[in-house]
Amino acid sequence: MPQPLEWWKREPGANEPADIGVLDWVRDGYVIDAGCGTGRHLEILARRGVTGYGIEVAEAAVSLANAAGIPCVREDVFSHVPPRPADTVLAVGGNGGMAGTVEELPAFLHRLSSWLTESGRIVLTSTDWRRFPAGKLHGSAIPPGSYPGNKRMRFRLADQAGPWFPWVFVDADTLERSCQAIGLRVVERKEWLGGAIYGAVLDRSPSA
Template sequence: MTTDGHRSPCASDDPYALALRAGHGPVYLRLADGRRIAMPVHRWFAPPTVADESVLDRCVGPVLDVGCGPGRLCRALLRRGVFALGVDVTPRAAAHTVALGGIAVCRSVFDRLPAEGGWQTLLLIDGNIGIGGDPRALLRRCVQLTAPTGLLLVEADPEDVEEHGTARFEDAHGHKGPPFPWARLGAPALHRVAEDLALGVADQWVHGHRRFLVLGRRSPARRG
């Protein structure tokens, strides 16, 4: 997971940065309406789960992992012999990825990135469809980054939700980081956004409480 507004709001004492330093939570996403969502920091540092493996099995290289966090997915792909680059706006996340054997750059997805227009698979996992608070703008940018035959593998929120606003990271003691734009998108909303952007749903599946969709450009003959 990454934030991106489009720069990292995470100072060295931000709850998210501290959780990355420790390798565990608790750390929470506090939404503007007061709701608090626990972040699965333990999963970000653990080996890929069976649900993660279902994503990795669908990846064709080269792969760009947007909001890579500590890099569990891009590192797992490298171990499979699939080239993968992580990108994360939080310096500690990118540093963790590299230190643990992955490849990552510390940049916003909206910055200039390597091999633009050449990625065959782009990952938006762990809620990263919320990056920047505008899923349409994010998906447009991701389409720019992928090859004409490339695919976007997106994890949707398990709830049927479409929310846009601001959020903060918060620790167990209520210490909050700075606000940043964020969004939550369930599968029905993601279908609607994809349709608006002329993206087709090539695949979708559920594993436990997690939901995934594969999006790709629709051919001109199928549009309209």
């Protein structure tokens, strides 16, 4: 699955990722971008007057973000402690998958929500495994009883490849159920590529 590397590296004429439009949901306030890469989302939001910072595990990406003037720290979602509550937490660029598995998705969403102000929101994008052609995401048979969106991934550039890591391609219905289990709700949705990629805004349900 090709990645928009040229866009992340700020190369002239690079095509934007399909899900970049979800940034229109962020109109003001303070933002934390989880898995910010080289900081492009924060760069766009800063031009609109929205401030914040990012966290990222890839050392090279953090260096590129900081070189571009984007506040970014090298940490992971599961250990980071924000200095202040955020109005919006981003998990964009498919980063809803950072949960790793569907079983860990509620805990992942709960952690992101713990960074929010009382009225704060999570903006995430993910890949709906149901909308991909048969065989596109699955190189082998799915074990009985396992969730089809639970995958392992690695990044490859030319003849170099990184380590394998868990990633979940969560379908939109399962996302809604995971939100309900921890007192969140999906309040807005957008889709691209026939629903294969989608974005969602999550906030706390009134009864939470």
